[in-house]
Amino acid sequence: MLISKKDLLDETGISYGQLYRWKRQNLIPEEWFIKKSSYTGQETFFPKEKVMNRINMIQDLKDRYSLDQLAKILSPELSERDxxxxxxxxxxxxxxxxxxxxxxxxxxxxxxxxxxxxxxxxxxxxxxxxxxxxxxxxxxxxxxxxxxxxxxxxxxxxxxxxxxxxxxxxxxxxxxxxxxxxxxxxxxxxxxxxxxxxxxxxxxxxxxxxxxxxx
Structure with missing residues (x-):
């Protein structure tokens, strides 16, 4: 299920600027920003469950970790530790x-x-x-x-x-x-x-x- 950018901002209470800042910092994967044609031209949608869970996690943890640390935690890259x-x-x-x-x-x-x-x-x-x-x-x-x-x-x-x-x-x-x-x-x-x-x-x-x- 997808959610539009407008509905996402309304439901989470975050700003447009926050959303795209988190994108630049790799906290929200670029591939989750899905462009689709709409009656207004083109609109951005997101996989609803994934993006809502991710934003809730960022909001819960951003006071405990720096955004750089959060980016490392949320990264799909593998740890080199054995x-x-x-x-x-x-x-x-x-x-x-x-x-x-x-x-x-x-x-x-x-x-x-x-x-x-x-x-x-x-x-x-x-x-x-x-x-x-x-x-x-x-x-x-x-x-x-x-x-x-x-x-x-x-x-x-x-x-x-x-x-x-x-x-x-x-x-x-x-x-x-x-x-x-x-x-x-x-x-x-x-x-x-x-x-x-x-x-x-x-x-x-x-x-x-x-x-x-x-x-």
């Missing part, structure tokens, strides 16, 4: 019973930021779809070859179920792209990884200093 097995047990969003299976499938003891984000996503998938540890870990086995190629969290992670084989498969796609999938596969869960990334950058700033550097 994480240990002990770190995984600190992060509440990761299912602790799932950790040994994930470590076994990844066959390593240090993990990249994108791997961490996927572990949180898989923990959510396990809970919502009521999957076993092994079945959940099977998903990461199928996608781990992609991790080194992923340079942003601005992606959607989708899990599908194929009833004929009682098995799951997954798709990783950019947020703005549509993927057409064989109709025999039923979508079970779709997770925007940037929402996870933004949340943990805020929550674990002091624990891990993820992507926010005090001036």
């Amino acid at each position: 994480f240990t097995v002990d770190d995984l047990y600190v992060i509440e969003e990761i299912d602790k019973e799932l950790v040994p299976s994930l470590i076994d499938r990844l066959d390593k003891n240090t993990f990249s930021y994108i791997e961490l984000v996927f572990m949180i996503a898989l923990s959510e998938i396990k809970k919502d779809l009521k999957l076993s540890n092994d079945k959940t870990a099977d998903i990461i086995t199928g996608i781990k070859c992609c991790f080194n190629d992923l340079k942003t969290t601005e992606i959607v992670f989708e899990v599908y179920y194929l009833e004929a084989y009682d098995s799951c498969c997954s798709i990783i796609r950019p947020e703005q792209e549509i993927v057409y999938v064989d109709s025999r596969f039923r979508l079970q869960k779709a997770i925007r990884l940037n929402e996870i990334s933004t949340s943990i950058k805020f929550k674990y700033k002091k624990s891990f200093d993820i992507n926010i550097h005090e001036e």
Whole structure:
């Protein structure tokens, strides 16, 4: 669902100048400014849920962080920090019973930021779809070859179920792209990884200093 610029300004109480200042500072992505023809000529629209959530977040946090810090937190760019097995047990969003299976499938003891984000996503998938540890870990086995190629969290992670084989498969796609999938596969869960990334950058700033550097 889209919202017009006029309605957005009315509903949030922000000014035209604030909106475009936040755009220049990369707090609101440029691709969310969608130009459409209207009876007045051309009008700007936004993805309503995304932009409303983002503006509410900026308003809640702008007194605690500088706008430069907020831009780093909200950026889909990946943190260069690596994480240990002990770190995984600190992060509440990761299912602790799932950790040994994930470590076994990844066959390593240090993990990249994108791997961490996927572990949180898989923990959510396990809970919502009521999957076993092994079945959940099977998903990461199928996608781990992609991790080194992923340079942003601005992606959607989708899990599908194929009833004929009682098995799951997954798709990783950019947020703005549509993927057409064989109709025999039923979508079970779709997770925007940037929402996870933004949340943990805020929550674990002091624990891990993820992507926010005090001036």
